[in-house]
Amino acid sequence: MDTRLIDVHDDDVCARAYDVMTASKAHQRPWNEPPSLAETLVEWRHVDEAERMEMWGAWEGDDLVGVATIWLPMSDNTSMVWHDVQVDPPHRRRGAGSALVDRIVARAREESRATLITDLLVPPDSDGHPYRRIAEKQGFHLSNTEIMRHLDLPVDDDLLSRHAEHARPRWEGAYRLETYVGGVPEPLQESLCAVMNQLAVDAPTGDIEFEEESLTPARYREYLEVFEKQGRVRLTTVAVEEASGDVVAYTDLMLPSGAPSVAWQWGTLVHKDHRGRRLGMAVKVENLRRLQADHPERKRVVTGNDDTNSWMVSINEDLGFRIVELCPAYQRKL
Secondary structure, eight states, X not given: OEEEEOOTXXXXXXXXXXXXXXXXXXTTOTTXXXXXXXXXXXXXXXXXXXXXXXXXXEXXXXXXXXXXXXXXXXXXXXXXEEEEEEEOGGGTTSSHHHHHXXXXXXXXXXXXXXXXXXXXXXXXXXXXXXXXXXXXXXXXEEEEEEEEEEEESSOOHHHHHHHHHXXXXXXXXXXXXXXXXXXXXXXXXXXXXXXXXXXXXXSOOTTOOOOOOOOOHHHHHHHHHHHHHHTOEEEEEEXXXXXXXXXXXXXXXXXOSSOTTEEEEEEEEEOGGGOSSSHHHHHHHHHHHHHHHHOTTXXXXXXXXXXXXXXXXXXXXXXXXXXEEEEEEEEEEO
């Protein structure tokens, strides 16, 4: 099995890589709705100075049958490598996945990285699942598990109103809620980034130890430009403290252009100094209301939370999210 670097500017190879990854992620997951090739190419071809990306292919002769993506953080968590391996289902059990993992390990060692991290998507009753067995055979151990939930849209407005009004007395007067399309304005970006940077260290991650991230307003604006090129819509609701004018809580929904019925729930976080005021529920309800008003074509929201994150899990369950699959994270020390 030959493994070599994929040229992300080669249209033909990228189209085949996209097909391999899409088929792999859809295997036994009928709800999978991938982004389009066009928006995926924008992501692959964007050069992010804060996180270098490489794509490696596994070839059987002239046929690309597997793809590994690795991400090398350059400004924080620089001892780590995140990676993802996808093999075309008809070509599995022929060594492509193992060859790609060997390549990832070699690249990690070349870059003096100490920890490899990956995650999988498996059914809720997945003890002994082949994906788990393969990861363990390759020297990875389970670090934590997120529960993936879906929310069917539209959510009944009476339910949203009930949760909003229950939360309002806890925050009203000290904070205000603001919703933005395409990112928050520059005066709020510094405080928003400060809250977003806490997500990696505040959210439960098992025995994976993350450093605080280093998102800056400049990088935030750079990512907004990438999303615009992809045709994606980003809905953000923030809670702004009246006294300071700073963002103290936020939630993001991302709407891919090539997957017209789904919305991805990205980060939601309340700064630790402002918890206990129902701001998490408040911002999520407000963002859902905007989603349903502006984008009635969206039929579900997809989210994931560690089940030990009892506060966010309870919010999601109150809103009607249901369990669909698990996302276990595995790590390997080199």
